[in-house]
Amino acid sequence: MDKIGILLLNLGTPDAPDAASVRRYLKEFLSDRRVVEIPQLIWQPILRGPILLTRPAKSAKAYKEVWLEEGSPLAVNTRETAVKLQALVGPDVSVDWAMRYGKPSIADRLSEMVAAGCGRILLAPLYPQYCAATTATALDACYAALAGMRAQPAIRTLPPYFADPAYIEALCTSTVRQLAELDFTPDLLVASFHGMPERTRTLGDPYYDQCLASARLLGNALGREVRVSFQSRFGRAKWLGPATDESLRTLPVKGVKKVAVLTPGFSADCLETLEEIAMRGREEFLAAGGNKFAHLSCLNASPEAMNLYRALAIRELVGWLET
Numbered sequence: 001m002d003k004i005g006i007l008l009l010n011l012g013t014p015d016a017p018d019a020a021s022v023r024r025y026l027k028e029f030l031s032d033r034r035v036v037e038i039p040q041l042i043w044q045p046i047l048r049g050p051i052l053l054t055r056p057a058k059s060a061k062a063y064k065e066v067w068l069e070e071g072s073p074l075a076v077n078t079r080e081t082a083v084k085l086q087a088l089v090g091p092d093v094s095v096d097w098a099m100r101y102g103k104p105s106i107a108d109r110l111s112e113m114v115a116a117g118c119g120r121i122l123l124a125p126l127y128p129q130y131c132a133a134t135t136a137t138a139l140d141a142c143y144a145a146l147a148g149m150r151a152q153p154a155i156r157t158l159p160p161y162f163a164d165p166a167y168i169e170a171l172c173t174s175t176v177r178q179l180a181e182l183d184f185t186p187d188l189l190v191a192s193f194h195g196m197p198e199r200t201r202t203l204g205d206p207y208y209d210q211c212l213a214s215a216r217l218l219g220n221a222l223g224r225e226v227r228v229s230f231q232s233r234f235g236r237a238k239w240l241g242p243a244t245d246e247s248l249r250t251l252p253v254k255g256v257k258k259v260a261v262l263t264p265g266f267s268a269d270c271l272e273t274l275e276e277i278a279m280r281g282r283e284e285f286l287a288a289g290g291n292k293f294a295h296l297s298c299l300n301a302s303p304e305a306m307n308l309y310r311a312l313a314i315r316e317l318v319g320w321l322e323t
């Protein structure tokens with residue numbers, strides 16, 4: 001029988017925390033029509049002008065603050081997840097990982113898996129909430145790679161798991177564990193999701209509703225309020241709100257002096273969680289009069305995460321494993 005493969009998909013990250021590498025990464029990322037939905041004739045001059053002239057140096061400085069010895073946190077955490085999942089599923093299933101932008105590329109990893117004999121592949125975008133700018137574009141890139149193959153593997157895709165009891169349980173257990181390790185009891189738990197232009201919601205992207213559903217289910221499981229906000233605004237259009245940075249600045253005035261922020265839409269810690277929330281978010285909250293701030297780590301390759309991915313993968317593979 002054909003070998004079975006699982007390809008974990010994540011967003012992508014620069015090769016190094018320097019302006020040239022960040023420029024290459026941003027050019028590829030922000031040229032994706034699923035991400036910036038402005039006609040290319042208008043958008044490309046803006047991207048290649050003001051954005052790529054100024055943002056790479058600024059972002060490279062931020063990447064330097066969080067860079068690990070082994071590389072970018074997003075890549076390190078995603079690779080570790082793949083290695084641990086491989087150990088859990090055993091030698092009959094081959095687990096690999098790829099990035100939508102940058103390396104390792106989806107095209108390279110998919111053709112490598114096929115060359116290694118994988119005739120059945122589960123494509124697993126590591127985004128709990130479906131978004132065209134993340135899930136759809138990662139799968140588009142897989143289909144584009146498959147389009148160039150004469151002998152294609154059979155394909156399955158992992159559905160969004162925003163309301164899956166296994167995801168909510170993983171988040172709940174990870175949150176309870178991390179809260180118990182803090183030296184304070186937070187007045188409020190904030191769930192900060194990556195933002196999106198508000199227009200994408202009216203156009204039918206289910207992302208916003210799925211973020212709210214995940215937070216509500218987590219709140220029910222924890223038995224306490226989980227307040228939602230959206231981070232990482234980009235560009236001039238109106239984005240989903242409320243904005244995390246604004247909320248963190250106003251919470252102390254409203255009497256919330258101790259806060260814990262979790263980032264459940266990110267499967268792995270990355271620039272957006274480690275720099276924007278854990279560093280800048282903390283500074284802003286404390287400067288606005290807050291006393292205590294904690295960022296709770298993403299699921300990464302924690303025991304809770306590995307239980308979750310094993311459960312999701314086995315559910316998808318069950319028909320294939322039996323035949």
Ligand SMILES: C=CC1=C(C)c2cc3[nH]c(cc4nc(cc5[nH]c(cc1n2)c(C)c5CCC(=O)O)C(CCC(=O)O)=C4C)c(C)c3C=C
Nearest residue numbers: 011012013014035059074131133134194234265270271272
């Ligand atoms: C988890 C879901 C994500 C959504 C939805 C998303 C939408 C989105 N992002 C940008 C612009 C940028 N995002 C950047 C970094 C970044 N974004 C996500 C995830 C989502 N993005 C991750 C995991 C990361 C971190 C990558 C890393 O290397 O650690 C950046 C780059 C950093 C910077 O310069 O600020 C940009 C730019 C848009 C425009 C968008 C939807 C329209």
Ligand SMILES: [Fe+2]
Nearest residue numbers: 194195232272
């Ligand atoms: Fe982003």
Ligand SMILES: [Fe+2]
Nearest residue numbers: 232271272276
């Ligand atoms: Fe950011």
